[in-house]
Every structure is written in C-alpha cells, then in structure tokens.
Amino acid sequence: MNWKVIYNEAYYKKAVKRAMEIFHAEPNTPEDDELGVLLLLIKDYEDKHYPLPQVDVLALIKDKMQEQGLKNKDLEPIIGSKGYVSSILSGRREITLSMAKKLKQFFNLPADVFMQV
Incomplete structure (x- = not known):
C-alpha cells in the first residue's frame, strides 16, 4: 500500500x-x-x-528525594547553600544549567526533563 x-x-x-x-x-x-x-x-x-504532558521538574526532584530518603541538606553539594536549595525547591529561583547537569547525574534523570519550555 x-x-x-x-x-x-x-x-x-x-x-x-x-x-x-x-x-x-x-x-x-x-x-x-x-x-x-x-x-x-x-x-x-x-x-x-497526543502530546506528552509537561513534567514539573521541582515535583520530580522532590519525588526522587523522597524515594531516596534525602533531605534538602543532601542537595547542598549539588545546588549550593541551604538557603539556595530552599529557594530552588520552593520555586523562588530557577534551576541553572550547571545545576541541571548535576541534578541529572545525581538522580539519573533524562536531560530533556530540564529542557522544557
């Protein structure tokens, strides 16, 4: 055909x-x-x-943290200070490219999760 x-x-x-x-x-x-x-x-x-739904990156990170039994302080080596981690996880600050790379590796996430518009 x-x-x-x-x-x-x-x-x-x-x-x-x-x-x-x-x-x-x-x-x-x-x-x-x-x-x-x-x-x-x-x-x-x-x-x-049939577009795929957008992934909420912060919710995904929080879910991964809960799965692995992690606290905010566990992300300090990846993101920065306690205040900075709090600002990121609350959505007051944006995840930078550098952070996205580190979080991708730390949580073994696909890179495109961080590339959404």
Missing part, C-alpha cells in the same frame, strides 16, 4: 494495525521499507495529536 500523511484517527488506527502486522519484517524487504514509512507517519501523527 502507498501510505500518505495521517490526518484522521481512522487512518491512524489502520496504520498502527498494519505496523503491528509487519513489525518483525526481515531487513531489506518491501515490508521493512513499509514499516519504516509507517513508523514515521505514526510518530508524526502522535506528536501532533
């Missing part, structure tokens, strides 16, 4: 169904080529119609 840009839910479902049917296609076959096109079209449609 010659696939086109997906504009509606019915065509999207048809594309997803076909992608599932040929998901294990052998490399370098017509089905493999079709699967590649389908996956691009499906991703494009999903990006436009």
Whole structure:
C-alpha cells in the first residue's frame, strides 16, 4: 500500500494495525521499507495529536528525594547553600544549567526533563 500523511484517527488506527502486522519484517524487504514509512507517519501523527504532558521538574526532584530518603541538606553539594536549595525547591529561583547537569547525574534523570519550555 502507498501510505500518505495521517490526518484522521481512522487512518491512524489502520496504520498502527498494519505496523503491528509487519513489525518483525526481515531487513531489506518491501515490508521493512513499509514499516519504516509507517513508523514515521505514526510518530508524526502522535506528536501532533497526543502530546506528552509537561513534567514539573521541582515535583520530580522532590519525588526522587523522597524515594531516596534525602533531605534538602543532601542537595547542598549539588545546588549550593541551604538557603539556595530552599529557594530552588520552593520555586523562588530557577534551576541553572550547571545545576541541571548535576541534578541529572545525581538522580539519573533524562536531560530533556530540564529542557522544557
């Protein structure tokens, strides 16, 4: 089948169904080529119609702290003084790029969590 840009839910479902049917296609076959096109079209449609929710970075950091049994003072080596940590966690100050890098490594978070607009 010659696939086109997906504009509606019915065509999207048809594309997803076909992608599932040929998901294990052998490399370098017509089905493999079709699967590649389908996956691009499906991703494009999903990006436009099913956006991922924005992550609240501060809530995520607080959740990670709770999971690991950490206190605000445990973030002082990463963020700075007690007051600065408090200001960051309360939302009165922004997380800097340097802090984001350190927090990313400390909590093993994906970098894109800190790149939201």
